[in-house]
Amino acid sequence: MASTDSFGAKGTIQAGGAEHEIFRLSAVEGAERLPFSLKVLLENLLRTEDGANVTADHIRALAGWDPAAEPDTEIQFTPARVIMQDFTGVPCVVDLATMREAVTELGGDPTKVNPLAPAELVIDHSVIIDVFGRPDAFERNVDFEYQRNKERYQFLRWGQGAFDEFKVVPPGTGIVHQVNIEHLARVVMTRNGQAYPDTLVGTDSHTTMVNGLGVLGWGVGGIEAEAAMLGQPVSMLIPKVVGFKLTGEIPPGATATDVVLTITEMLRRQGVVGKFVEFYGEGVGAVPLANRATIGNMSPEFGSTAAIFPIDDETVRYLKLTGRPAAQLELVEAYAKEQGLWHDPSREPVFSETLTLDLSTVVPSIAGPKRPQDRIELSSAKQAFRTVLVDYAGAPDQTDPDDAASTPRPSVDESVEETFPASDPAAPGSDTQDEAPHATTFSAAEGADGRASRPVTVTLADGASFELDHGAVVISSITSCTNTSNPSVMLGAALLAKNAVDRGLAIKPWVKTSMAPGSKVVTDYYERAGLWPYLEKLGYHLVGYGCTTCIGNSGPLAEEISAAVNEGDLAVVSVLSGNRNFEGRINPDIKMNYLASPPLVIAYGLAGTMDFDFETQPLGTSPDGTEVYLRDIWPTAKDVQDTIDSSITEEMFTNDYADVFAGDERWRSLPTPEGKTFEWDPESTYVRKPPYFEGMAPDPSPVVDVSGARVLAKLGDSVTTDHISPAGSIKADTPAGQYLVEHGVEKRDFNSYGSRRGNHEVMIRGTFANIRLRNQLLDGVSGGYTRDFTKDGAPQAFIYDASRNYIDAGIPLVVLGGKEYGSGSSRDWAAKGTALLGVRAVIVESYERIHRSNLIGMGVLPLQFPAGETAESLGLDGTETFDIAGVTALNDGSTPRTVHVTATKDDGEKVEFDAVVRIDTPGEADYYRNGGIMQYVLRGMLRS
Incomplete structure (x- = not known):
């Protein structure tokens, strides 16, 4: 629908060898003073003004935004596109298929049910780390993935052919958010002769990663995303915008992960739920795009709706590096400058609140054991672990943990983090939602240093024998969109692996190691830099291109280790380069989960325990008898940058994304249903027609009390x-497991809840x-x-x-x-x-x-x-x-x-x-x- 253009904003711009219609922000009084993110929303309203959903009053309200006012003005935001991953995307496509049938039953044309905005789905949530630490891990895990998910993948292939404006990135390609910033994001869209800011909603909370590119978008539920695909605007209140000023530079030894954990802690303390966060200041230009994406990615962990950086030279540099056409680069720069969206560090917009971080003050950090905002300085990690261990491992003379659950909790505002003892299960924001400590009370022996200890002897199938105790790192995983998109931390990890191998260090035998890059480009630059052999020597073989450990697809621990953990009721640990570490999420055998940069993930794999002080304890001994500390193998910033400069090329991105929707032979050879409506298989336990529209009348019934x-x-x-x-594995003795057994599914074929999201019968039961x-x-x-x-x-x-x-x-x-x-x-x-x-x-x-x-x-x-x-x-x-x-x-x-x-x-x-x-x-x-x-x-x- 054409805009009513009450403000006479419609004009044209020449860029990239073509003329484009645009809606100039300068036509609206007050637009120039707005923060970047609100300018993007203002353009959206100008372009979609129809006099009904979007009116001139809405536009004036946004242009006259009062940064101090509580949000009370509703606007209708129409995202330019929708992005999905397969767990959340499959139900969206199921619902669209069901809507086609419902339209038919109510006398409409089913072919009219199509995404009205471009919709792209990346299959990245289904690969599980069944096989690790061996050269064929990737191929075997992908084979298992196809075996488990054949029905779902056939359904998605049908959708790709049946619906207009719907594309699927097949399995084994990359993580949705990394594929988005490296290939799918446009920064400036062109469609139907118009140029306008690239905006989106996504069916994953970490959609905000694209904010690092200056693209406004955030995560919504699949339900909202379906509506956006069908042309419905997202109803929202004009938000408060928090300005976050960056100064200084990251010091040696600290990483982008440390920066983002510091920012997460600061913004959680500030209280930014429902607000936009926008980065500004002289320091922004010195933040590499990959670091911006890492920061934007963690917006859900801050609690903010979005965490955006403006468009500048660094944005265009990254677009060029990742293979975007020259015409697109020219359009992005010309459009951003024409619309006042180009970052001017000398201009300070008006914000609702402001914070400042001097990047030079950032120190190496981790977060855990159950929330991403609970940052711990690495130098204090050992003591912090010991402090909270009592909550997970029990202690002599501990009272019944169930008594703690009845303790009245103080009342605090949702956006304020109060300080409570780490042992307080009633602490606000606790992911355990008033849950008592997991472990039943036992008289744990105390080590000479006073910590709880309950060693269990383990003998592996290969004859290796060792003692497993509280704090043992049993998963060390480089995974997740947050960090695998960032060459500085990924190459930093690989260089650390090289230095460790050169010093004769090895990963402890109880550690399940894995490397799950966010795109094939990571594999390319590891190969070009000659660093894969060192990672593999330590056990960090390629296991898949997907989210894996961060979403609970860590796969099982070795049977002997799992048995020992459960026998001793041990509080063992995972360390991952992810963004989520909630209890019960990573692996059912693991009670404590820590987030860390990729280099620190490997460091903890070398240490083998969370009960470790990297400053005073050696990681091992070199062949000449010299003790080796973390500082001895940590790569310098110059080493990392030199490796980035010599190993990453534009051609890697253009080659890897040249035919990204085609897929490999496994994908292309899948038998695929045809037709405009889907032929539901009544025997399917993966994809079933949901009941949402059963008995639906053309007009709604009155609301009742x-x-x-x-x-x-x-x-x-x-x-x-x-x-x-429902998430994770399906147990046989649960309603979902009983349903599958009744439908002839063997326990070994249960798969996960995530893989069965297209079957409402399984999901209700979970x-x-x-x-x-x-x-x-x-x-x-x-x-x-x-x-x-x-x-x-x-x-x-x-x-x-x-x-x-x-x-x-x-x-x-x-x-x-x-x-x-x-x-x-x-x-x-x-x-x-x-x-x-x-x-x-x-x-x-x-x-x-x-x-x-x-x-x-x-x-x-x-x-x-x-x-x-x-x-x-x-x-x-x-x-x-x-x-x-x-x-x-x-x-x-x-x-x-x-x-x-x-x-x-x-x-x-x-x-x-x-x-x-x-x-x-x-x-x-x-x-x-x-x-x-x-x-x-x-x-x-x-x-x-």
Whole structure:
């Protein structure tokens, strides 16, 4: 639709050998003073102004942005494109395929259901590290990947042919966010004769990595992404923008990873949830693009919506290095300068808040053992490990850990990090959401140095024998988009490996090593630099091009090691170069997870334990008897830069991405269904038609209040989407495992929840089933269990089984929770599963942005306790029956600020309070009235 152009902003620009229509920001008074990110939004409104969804008043409101004001003005942002990974992308394509059938049933044309914005999906989440430490690891892991995921891949190949504007990057190519910055990102888009800023939403929270290129985008749930693909704008409030000034340069010995862990800690402390972060100042020009991408990547760990750098010479240099055409480079520079989007370090925009970091003050760091914002200076890592070990390994005379879970937690604002003892399981923001320490109490022996110790002797199949103890590093993995896109840390790790091999050092025999680059370009420059042999000598063979360990695809530990860990109830450790280290995420045998730069990942593999001080303890002894310390093998900044300069070329990118959508022979030879609608296989356990549109009428039914609801789960603080959404391996004795067995699937072929996201039957059964979930309706029980109040005595039951009984009895459900509900990855199934379990409302103390939005997108009402109140302070224990009145006010076209909640106890006592309605924009209200975003979009398509 053409813009109504109320401001006369439409014009043209000559660049890259062509003329392009543009909408000049200079036509709007006040535009020049805005931060970079808001200028991008302003252009978006100018270009999409239609007088209805986007009006002149919206444009004036954005141009007149008050940096000090609380966000209260809704705008409609239309992203230029959508990017997906396969775990979250498969359900999107399943839903699009289902929409085609629904349109047909309601009398529409199914071929009209297509992405209206370019949509690209990169298959990167499915490879698992089954094989490692050997030359054929990559080929064998990819073979396993295809065996496990054949049905899903066939379905995606069908989608690639059936839908317009939809492309798939096949397996074994790279990680979505690295492929995005190295190839897919345009920085300036050209389409239908127009040039405009490249913007996007993605079905992965780390979509913000592209912010390093000056591309505004962030992670959304799959539900929101589907709507964006179908032309629906993203409803949002004009945000606050936090200016982050960078000065100085990174000192020797520190890495980009150390910088980003420092920034994560600073911004978490500042409180940036729901805000944009924008980097500015003289120091920006000295930050390499790869470092910018590393920083942007961690935006979800800050809590910000985006963390963006402006466009400048460094942006264009990177685009040239990565093989973008000369015409595109010319357009990017010309457009950015014409629109005032080119970075001018002498100009300081107005920001809502500002912070400054002198990069010269950054020191080597790690983060853990369970949250990315918990930075630890490397020099203090040994003592920090010992301090928290008691929480994971138990200690003599320790009280029952379940007693700790009942300790009332202090009330703090969601954006403020309070300081608590590391041993306090009730600390706000704790990923354990009020979970007691994992290990049962035992009388652990104390070493001479006072630390807990419980050594277990292990003998491997090859005859190697050793003792395994608390703190043993059993996984050392270079993985994840955060760091594998950054040559400085990747080549730094390889040079450290070379120096270690030259000094005669070796990885400890209990360490599972892996190298999973983010694109084939990394392999190319490792080969050109001659560094692969040294990495492989230490066991860091190529295992796949994918997210692997960072998303829980670390694969199993050796049987002997796994047995020893479980026999001794050992608190062992993973060290990975990733961005997420939540409990239960990396490997079911591992309780403590630490994030580190790639060189430090190898260093900890050499040390073999977290109970290690690199400054005072040697990593080993060279053949001549000399003790070797980390400082002896750490590469200099000059060595790293010289290697970058000599080993990375533009041709690597152009060659590796020349035919990126074609795939290898495995991909091309997959038998692929044809046709405009998908032929669902009724026997499939991977891809099934979901029930979202069953019985849907052309017009929505009126919204109704909630009456007689029961509590499905009562949860604590920082319940992440990892706790809610099905993830990881499927156990045979769970509802999902039982379903697969009933459908003839052998246990060895269960695969992971992520691989089965296209089957709602599996995913419903895995929702709220995380082994670390602590439902406070039960005492001392973790995992996917609840009390079933449809039965006499309300016995313990699987959450899925109880939900079926409630649905059969016509009883709606609610979930109660604490602070930061739904933090973590943008998992659409955390909301889809919640809705399909029969949950009508969620009542918590605070939400993280994406999950709250996704709940609305699935027709679930997000509510908050009154300020300062909690379930505990109100005396709610989850056994009550809930009535929620006032929801019907939405039928009048408005959104109530509060609804009245009445919780009735068994003895008739009533607890009443007004819950805050967290439907934050009129657009979200429309989605809720329609029963969800997909129903809203489908009805809109039928009307048009």
